[in-house]
Amino acid sequence: MASDFTAEQLSGQLTAHILLADDEPRLLNMLAHLLREAGYQVTEAQGGKEACDLVLKQAFDLALLDLRMPEIDGFDTMAHIARVQPDCGVVVVSGESSFSAVSRALRHGALDYLRKPYDPDELLTTVARVLKKRSLLRAHEQIQQRLEKSEALHRYIVNNSPDIVFMLDADGRFCFINRKVEGLLGYDPSELCGEHFRHLIDDRDFAWDKYSLADPHISADNPKTLELRLKARGGRRATRHFEVTAFPIDPQSWPHADDAQTNLSSKSARYYGTARDVTERKEAAEFINYQAYHDLLTRLPNRTLFQDRLDLAITHARRDGTRLAVMFLDLDRFKVINDTLGHGMGDRLLQAVAHRLEQCLRKGDTLSRFGGDEFTLLLPSIHDEEDVRGIARKLIDAMRAPFQLGDHEVFVGISIGISIYPDVGSSIAQLIQSADIAMYHVKASGKDGYRFYKADMSIDATSRLQMERDLRLALKRNELKVFYQPQVCSKSNQIVGFEALVRWQHPKRGLLYPGEFLPLAEETRLISQLSERVLDQAFQDAGRWIRGGHPDLRLAVNLSPVQVEHPRFVETLLEKVKTHDFPTRNLEIEITENAIMSDLDQISEKLRELAATGIRIAIDDFGTGYSSLNYLHKLPIHTLKVDQSFVKAIRSGEDGACIVNAIVAMAHGLKLEIIAEGVETGEQLSYLRRLGCHQVQGFYYGPARPPAKITRSLGDTRTRAEAI
Numbered sequence: 001m002a003s004d005f006t007a008e009q010l011s012g013q014l015t016a017h018i019l020l021a022d023d024e025p026r027l028l029n030m031l032a033h034l035l036r037e038a039g040y041q042v043t044e045a046q047g048g049k050e051a052c053d054l055v056l057k058q059a060f061d062l063a064l065l066d067l068r069m070p071e072i073d074g075f076d077t078m079a080h081i082a083r084v085q086p087d088c089g090v091v092v093v094s095g096e097s098s099f100s101a102v103s104r105a106l107r108h109g110a111l112d113y114l115r116k117p118y119d120p121d122e123l124l125t126t127v128a129r130v131l132k133k134r135s136l137l138r139a140h141e142q143i144q145q146r147l148e149k150s151e152a153l154h155r156y157i158v159n160n161s162p163d164i165v166f167m168l169d170a171d172g173r174f175c176f177i178n179r180k181v182e183g184l185l186g187y188d189p190s191e192l193c194g195e196h197f198r199h200l201i202d203d204r205d206f207a208w209d210k211y212s213l214a215d216p217h218i219s220a221d222n223p224k225t226l227e228l229r230l231k232a233r234g235g236r237r238a239t240r241h242f243e244v245t246a247f248p249i250d251p252q253s254w255p256h257a258d259d260a261q262t263n264l265s266s267k268s269a270r271y272y273g274t275a276r277d278v279t280e281r282k283e284a285a286e287f288i289n290y291q292a293y294h295d296l297l298t299r300l301p302n303r304t305l306f307q308d309r310l311d312l313a314i315t316h317a318r319r320d321g322t323r324l325a326v327m328f329l330d331l332d333r334f335k336v337i338n339d340t341l342g343h344g345m346g347d348r349l350l351q352a353v354a355h356r357l358e359q360c361l362r363k364g365d366t367l368s369r370f371g372g373d374e375f376t377l378l379l380p381s382i383h384d385e386e387d388v389r390g391i392a393r394k395l396i397d398a399m400r401a402p403f404q405l406g407d408h409e410v411f412v413g414i415s416i417g418i419s420i421y422p423d424v425g426s427s428i429a430q431l432i433q434s435a436d437i438a439m440y441h442v443k444a445s446g447k448d449g450y451r452f453y454k455a456d457m458s459i460d461a462t463s464r465l466q467m468e469r470d471l472r473l474a475l476k477r478n479e480l481k482v483f484y485q486p487q488v489c490s491k492s493n494q495i496v497g498f499e500a501l502v503r504w505q506h507p508k509r510g511l512l513y514p515g516e517f518l519p520l521a522e523e524t525r526l527i528s529q530l531s532e533r534v535l536d537q538a539f540q541d542a543g544r545w546i547r548g549g550h551p552d553l554r555l556a557v558n559l560s561p562v563q564v565e566h567p568r569f570v571e572t573l574l575e576k577v578k579t580h581d582f583p584t585r586n587l588e589i590e591i592t593e594n595a596i597m598s599d600l601d602q603i604s605e606k607l608r609e610l611a612a613t614g615i616r617i618a619i620d621d622f623g624t625g626y627s628s629l630n631y632l633h634k635l636p637i638h639t640l641k642v643d644q645s646f647v648k649a650i651r652s653g654e655d656g657a658c659i660v661n662a663i664v665a666m667a668h669g670l671k672l673e674i675i676a677e678g679v680e681t682g683e684q685l686s687y688l689r690r691l692g693c694h695q696v697q698g699f700y701y702g703p704a705r706p707p708a709k710i711t712r713s714l715g716d717t718r719t720r721a722e723a724i
């Protein structure tokens with residue numbers, strides 16, 4: 001800065017322009033001469049008045065004033081100069097030597113006072129000294145101004161930086177931090193000065209020491225950059241992510257390090273750094289990453305993340321010699337709910353299911369949404385199958401209670417297939433596929449249960465596809481047959497009706513039972529076509545028998561939940577009844593408890609409509625589903641069908657028998673008819689008879705047979721059960 005001023009300017013003597021004011025022309029001339037001789041530029045004023053006029057027109061560095069002048073005296077002239085040219089210094093040259101005059105002159109701003117008659121040398125020395133002092137003062141002021149400007153500029157740049165800018169001392173304490181920290185994190189810079197940088201770091205990233213700046217390789221050219229979460233003040237804002245760059249300050253470029261004049265805080269600065277807010281970028285990246293590995297609807301890991309975790313779990317299990325389980329879970333009847341209540345409800349159901357399943361799991365288990373209504377579950381480090389069984393049961397139980405979706409109360413079951421590492425294999429694909437196959441076996445055997453994969457479970461994905469193709473062909477080629485199983489009154493041994501049961505006469509695999517193809521038909525929506533065929537056939541066959549001399553013969557048909565929940569279920573069924581001119585009073589439809597409970601209000605409405613036409617309604621597999629007995633009062637039910645598992649228990653033990661007792665007692669109490677299914681032995685028959693359950697169905701009286709056989713036996717006009 002000093003180099004901006006010339007030696008001349010600093011000395012300020014030779015080029016200086018001096019104003020002389022005195023009312024004595026002789027003294028004025030002498031003084032002017034003296035100063036001109038010394039090299040100064042001089043302007044003379046004959047008195048105060050002229051001097052005042054001159055300072056209005058020209059700039060002077062110094063004025064030498066007499067005090068006693070007519071019109072305007074030296075004091076007033078001094079005051080005028082101070083107003084008009086504050087930079088012009090004043091020296092008084094006066095014959096007045098009283099103390100009061102001198103002190104008054106100095107108080108009014110005179111830089112010096114020379115008494116007349118003056119010594120020429122003394123005058124010249126005084127003028128030179130005063131001019132030099134003024135010149136130095138002016139230079140200092142200019143430097144000060146420039147410094148202030150420069151400081152303001154740097155302060156502006158630092159405080160308006162989009163980043164937090166800071167300086168740390170050797171211990172990592174803030175000695176400077178810009179205002180940006182207020183906008184981004186809510187701290188006033190002054191409250192952070194003296195605080196350790198760690199004070200700002202989120203607990204999760206609390207390893208500043210690990211990122212110590214002591215590394216000798218860090219410098220301004222090679223700064224250290226880390227991503228850290230910084231805490232906002234008082235937790236009023238969320239933690240934000242920052243890219244923090246810092247490096248040690250080079251003492252060469254920061255001379256204040258040893259400067260005692262510098263204020264204490266910046267003096268101790270050893271590190272310089274910036275913190276750039278990268279929250280938005282980070283969150284966007286995290287979201288993209290999250291999306292790649294999660295299902296956004298349920299927030300569960302997706303297939304990719306599941307496979308990754310399984311891969312890792314297999315590696316651990318292999319190394320530690322432990323076992324792990326993979327479960328494949330598929331919701332029963334999800335598609336029906338999704339189709340009838342809409343996708344919005346379907347989505348809500350999936351979220352609720354995911355939530356309930358998660359409640360059953362431990363930390364370390366991975367539940368993922370594999371797609372649609374399929375979930376997979378990884379259970380690492382299991383001891384034995386019993387562990388896994390326990391969890392499977394827990395999951396199944398968790399689904400038992402209804403899900404409230406708006407005004408609808410719906411029920412879903414869950415089918416679980418399980419594979420164990422290393423028993424079924426050691427690859428991700430093998431484990432998932434085996435669990436999937438086991439799950440299909442659960443579905444095929446009536447849903448809502450679990451099974452472990454066994455090597456003889458042959459169905460694989462390709463055969464499932466094949467099966468679907470075959471089923472479509474079967475419908476075209478009329479390969480679906482209806483067989484009839486008699487329902488007998490054990491008191492009279494009379495056949496009271498037949499239950500229509502579908503069979504598939506497969507061209508290669510022979511006669512297939514419903515358990516082998518109905519689940520697939522339900523999932524592929526082929527169930528509607530299949531049911532139409534069965535109904536057409538059954539109405540034809542049974543209609544013939546009824547018209548052929550058995551007017552009271554009852555036809556029981558099974559209806560899938562998919563059919564019942566269809567919005568046009570009632571119309572479709574009644575249209576079919578009409579087309580075949582089938583007497584409604586001879587028709588009994590069998591539906592399961594679970595189908596009813598899926599949407600109690602809607603289903604009861606539909607059943608009421610059907611019951612009003614004379615159609616009878618039976619609850620199939622009674623006692624195995626959601627046994628909320630409340631619904632029995634609400635629905636127009638005619639018959640309860642005791643599930644065969646309870647009938648079987650009559651032989652094997654007490655518990656099942658107790659349930660049969662209870663169901664029969666309840667049916668009597670509610671004045672409902674009751675039929676026991678799966679009666680195979682005389683012992684079961686007698687037991688049921690004793691209980692007062694007289695209608696039975698089962699192998700004891702014969703399995704389901706093709707219609708020709710039934711026609712033949714009915715043709716005998718005898719309808720006694722022994723004949724079938």
Ligand SMILES: Nc1nc2c(ncn2[C@@H]2O[C@@H]3COP(=O)(O)O[C@H]4[C@@H](O)[C@H](n5cnc6c(=O)[nH]c(N)nc65)O[C@@H]4COP(=O)(O)O[C@H]3[C@H]2O)c(=O)[nH]1
Binds near residue numbers: 502558644697
């Ligand atoms: N162990 C044993 N089993 C006996 C005995 N008596 C009868 N069964 C079998 O028990 C099942 C009774 O039918 P369900 O409980 O309605 O259970 C039926 C029913 O829910 C369903 N189903 C059958 N046909 C149709 C149909 O046309 N439409 C629909 N939606 N479902 C059907 O498939 C299920 C299985 O049918 P099926 O395999 O024909 O099996 C039939 C029948 O063959 C016995 O004494 N012992």
